[in-house]
Amino acid sequence: MKRVDGVTFKIDQPSADLSNRTPELVVQWDGAKLGITGSEMMKHLLDTEPRINLSRGTGMRGGNMASSIGVVPYQMMPGEEKIVADRLYAVLSHPPKMEQPAVPSGTPASVAGVWDVHIDFVNLGVDHSFALEQDGTKLMGTHHGEFATGDVNGSVAANTVRFQSSLGTEGTRVSFQFTGTADAGKMSGTVALGEYGEARWTAVKHPYRTGGGRRG
Numbered sequence: 001m002k003r004v005d006g007v008t009f010k011i012d013q014p015s016a017d018l019s020n021r022t023p024e025l026v027v028q029w030d031g032a033k034l035g036i037t038g039s040e041m042m043k044h045l046l047d048t049e050p051r052i053n054l055s056r057g058t059g060m061r062g063g064n065m066a067s068s069i070g071v072v073p074y075q076m077m078p079g080e081e082k083i084v085a086d087r088l089y090a091v092l093s094h095p096p097k098m099e100q101p102a103v104p105s106g107t108p109a110s111v112a113g114v115w116d117v118h119i120d121f122v123n124l125g126v127d128h129s130f131a132l133e134q135d136g137t138k139l140m141g142t143h144h145g146e147f148a149t150g151d152v153n154g155s156v157a158a159n160t161v162r163f164q165s166s167l168g169t170e171g172t173r174v175s176f177q178f179t180g181t182a183d184a185g186k187m188s189g190t191v192a193l194g195e196y197g198e199a200r201w202t203a204v205k206h207p208y209r210t211g212g213g214r215r216g
Helices: 038-047 080-093
Strands: 008-012 024-030 056-058 066-071 113-120 125-135 138-144 149-157 160-169 172-183 186-192 198-205
Touching: 024 080, 038 056, 038 066, 038 080, 038 172, 056 160, 056 172, 066 080, 125 149, 138 160
Parallel strands: none
Antiparallel strands: 008 024, 024 066, 056 066, 113 125, 113 198, 125 138, 138 149, 149 160, 160 172, 172 186, 186 198
């Protein structure tokens, strides 16, 4: 993959106190330049043959196109690293034509503020929160999970929201790709979780501005 212009690498070593000490190879590039984002590549490799399950995929259209994927060698057999390397090189050097999501027209909805978020998985639900800032159509902020926090970046087009985050948990990271709609202090939609599938999410906005602190 070093032959692909603009692709860089790093190896993240796990902390010594974790029982799962598997290192992660992180591959990074400019999604706008190569024509494919990390989240698109993760889905593409899950849907095509040979099927490859990456540990993460970041970068989304309409938001931050800085893209990355993660490769964890846990449970890989000798020789499979060559299959993965060849496949990643093939996709990055000749990315498939990706379907562009339609961009709604109209004044961007105002979503800056603190939001109580509920995510419904197949067998359980969890409560998270967002603290969002907005600059026109651009979104940024913080995603607070049960045990970790991560940065949010994305966009607003009319009443459609798209944003992503990544939270560390049990020695790995889980990528969240939120899409949905916003209306009258509420948001709802779906969230793609990479190898963990998809879930539904809803959010209710607090009646005060970001930075005001929680009432208690």
